[in-house]
Amino acid sequence: MEEKKKVTNTTITRNTGLFSEMTGNIYETVAVLAKRANQIAVDEKKELHSKIEDFRSSTDALDEMFENREQVDLVRRYERQPKPTLEATEEYLEGDIYYRNPAKENRQAQRLAELEDEVIQNL
Secondary structure (H helix, E strand, C coil): CCCCCCCCCCCCCCCHHHHHHHHCCHHHHHHHHHHHHHHHHHHHHHHHHHHHHCCCCCCCCHHHCCCCHHHHHHHHHHHHCCCHHHHHHHHHHCCCCCCCCHHHHHHHHHHHHHHHHHHHHHC
């Protein structure tokens, strides 16, 4: 497991202006955070399932099921971790998230091409 940054596990009041600085739009920021939080959640779920898989044996039957203390401790550790949305928010505010908006890039490229055509016509 890779070492995770220390992220507070409680709710913090945040300045919404900071969220719209990088993208220019708070709604775009929320979309970026949601996608990143989903990525984090999927990674954590895969990691947890792979670790739990180690506890399974091929001879398990319904009547033979019992709680393994190590397995319970593992699940509790994952439950105590910060939520993926908090991790994504922290990454975003620290500038650790790379994102791009192809629609914005296309509009900017189109506008640049229009300006180039205008300059060429004025020559």
